Every structure is written in structure tokens, then in C-alpha cells.
Amino acid sequence: MRRHTVRPARKATTATRPGTERAAKATRKGRETDEAFRAAARTVFARDGYLNSRISDIAAEAGKSVASFYNYYDTKADLLAALAEDFHHEASELTKRPYRAGLAPQEALREAVAAFWHTYRRHRGELVGVFQASMLEEEFRERWLAIRAEGTGMIAAEIRRAQKDGYCPGADPELTASALSAMLEHSCYIWMGHGDSGTRAGTGTGTAADTAADEERAIDALATIWVKSVYWRP
Numbered sequence: 459m460r461r462h463t464v465r466p467a468r469k470a471t472t473a474t475r476p477g478t479e480r481a482a483k484a485t486r487k488g489r490e491t492d493e494a495f496r497a498a499a500r501t502v503f504a505r506d507g508y509l510n511s512r513i514s515d516i517a518a519e520a521g522k523s524v525a526s527f528y529n530y531y532d533t534k535a536d537l538l539a540a541l542a543e544d545f546h547h548e549a550s551e552l553t554k555r556p557y558r559a560g561l562a563p564q565e566a567l568r569e570a571v572a573a574f575w576h577t578y579r580r581h582r583g584e585l586v587g588v589f590q591a592s593m594l595e596e597e598f599r600e601r602w603l604a605i606r607a608e609g610t611g612m613i614a615a616e617i618r619r620a621q622k623d624g625y626c627p628g629a630d631p632e633l634t635a636s637a638l639s640a641m642l643e644h645s646c647y648i649w650m651g652h653g654d655s656g657t658r659a660g661t662g663t664g665t666a667a668d669t670a671a672d673e674e675r676a677i678d679a680l681a682t683i684w685v686k687s688v689y690w691r692p
Contacts, residue, residue, distance in 0.1 A: 492530050494520040496544070499537050504583025508538065508590050535591055535598040539605075541584040546605050549577045550612065563620065564689055568681040571642065575677050578646040589647050606643075610635045617688055625689050638684055645680055 498520035502511045513534055517524045531537040556569035578585060591598045613635035620626060626634070 491522060494522060495527060495530055495537065496541060499541060500583055503587045508587025535595050538584060538587050538591055539598060539601045542588050542602055542605055545581045545585060546609065549574050550609065552577055564685050567684055571681045571684060572677045574642060575646060579650055582650050610639045613639055620688050624691055627692065634687065638687060642680060649676060
């Protein structure tokens with residue numbers, strides 16, 4: 459396994475996206491260079507895997523120097539955290555749309571699960587890296603948990619709204635939200651992170667069953683579990 463040199467990482471707060479305070483990003487050219495590094499990282503992580511990727515690989519893919527990389531990020535994990543926040547913001551916006559459109563709760567939920575699934579597929583390369591880094595790098599894990607907490611907070615709020623309508627009485631909103639979020643995230647990781655094309659579940663999923671399921675069936679399965687966990691009455 460190739461290893462990269464880890465430079466001392468600065469502390470970051472969840473209120474400020476990694477590196478956004480740097481002067482290099484204040485200009486249009488700086489923002490374009492930053493996006494070039496992010497796009498390159500997505501390509502390299504998807505191609506080589508996060509653990510095997512080096513900063514020099516990312517810089518080469520971006521057509522930039524390694525020295526330039528350090529004007530934007532302290533470490534490879536720092537860049538991964540920025541990509542994780544990009545995913546979080548995109549997924550959060552897309553999963554809110556079905557509710558804003560006024561769909562019935564169960565229908566909106568199915569559409570939200572589908573939105574998360576498709577967003578995960580687009581960001582699959584870096585999100586497999588997120589899973590790996592969260593187990594190996596303590597600083598990254600703290601930052602990822604803070605990002606993830608925003609998502610589970612949205613789910614918990616939706617569960618409370620459902621409870622006001624008489625659904626799932628007695629369920630703990632925070633614990634239920636955490637469990638459902640973990641189910642969705644890990645299912646996407648298992649079904650897409652190890653699959654051949656990100657469109658099949660079963661073969662290569664780490665399960666004993668050697669059956670194939672297309673995306674719609676996979677999304678339906680996740681949405682059904684979610685609906686039955688929240689939208690039930692005694």
C-alpha cells in the first residue's frame with residue numbers, strides 16, 4: 459500500500475468549511491484551482507481508492523503542483539472532509555425537495571431515499587474513502603461525525619412531525635434517526651462501494667444471497683423499511 463506523508467492538520471470547526479478562510483480561495487482563479495483539486499480527488503479516489511491515493515496523484519490529475527495543493531489543504535484527509543461536506547450539502551438539498559413539493563409523507567420519503575441513493579452513486583469514489591478514513595483517522599472521524607449529525611438531525615425533526623400526527627408513538631427520534639441514517643448509508647456503501655457498476659445489489663454486496671436487484675428495487679426496499687419504522691400507529 460502506498461502511503462502519503464501527513465502534514466500537521468489544523469483544527470477546523472463545523473461552522474467553517476475546511477480551508478475556506480485561506481486567501482488563495484478569495485480570487486476567481488483560486489476558486490477554480492480549488493475545484494480542480496476537488497474534481498481530481500474524486501477521480502483519483504474512485505480510480506485508486508482513498509487509502510492508495512497520494513497527494514502527488516491528485517495534484518497530477520489536477521494539472522497542478524504539490525506545493526499548490528498545500529495552499530488549499532493541509533492533508534489528503536482535509537480534502538476528503540471538504541468533499542464529504544460537498545456531498546452532505548448536495549444530498550440535504552435534494553432530499554428536502556420532495557417534502558417542499560407537498561407530497562404525502564410516505565411518497566416524499568421514497569423520493570428522498572431515491573435522491574440520497576443517486577447522490578451517493580455520483581460521489582461513490584470519495585464516499586468509500588469517507589468510510590475508510592472514518593475508521594483510521596481520528597481527526598477526520600470527528601469532522602465526519604459532525605457533518606453526519608446535521609443529517610440525522612433533519613431525520614429526527616421529520617420523525618417528530620410524524621409523531622405529532624400520531625405515528626410511531628414512544629419512538630426516540632434521535633436514536634431512530636441515527637439507526638435509519640446508518641442503514642441508508644451503509645446499504646449504499648455495501649451495494650455500491652463493492653458492486654461493479656453501482657446499479658446492482660446482491661452479487662458483491664457481502665451478503666450470502668447471490669441475487670441481483672436493480673436500483674428501483676433497492677430503493678424500494680430501503681424506503682419500505684423506513685416507512686414501516688416511522689409511519690405506523692398502534
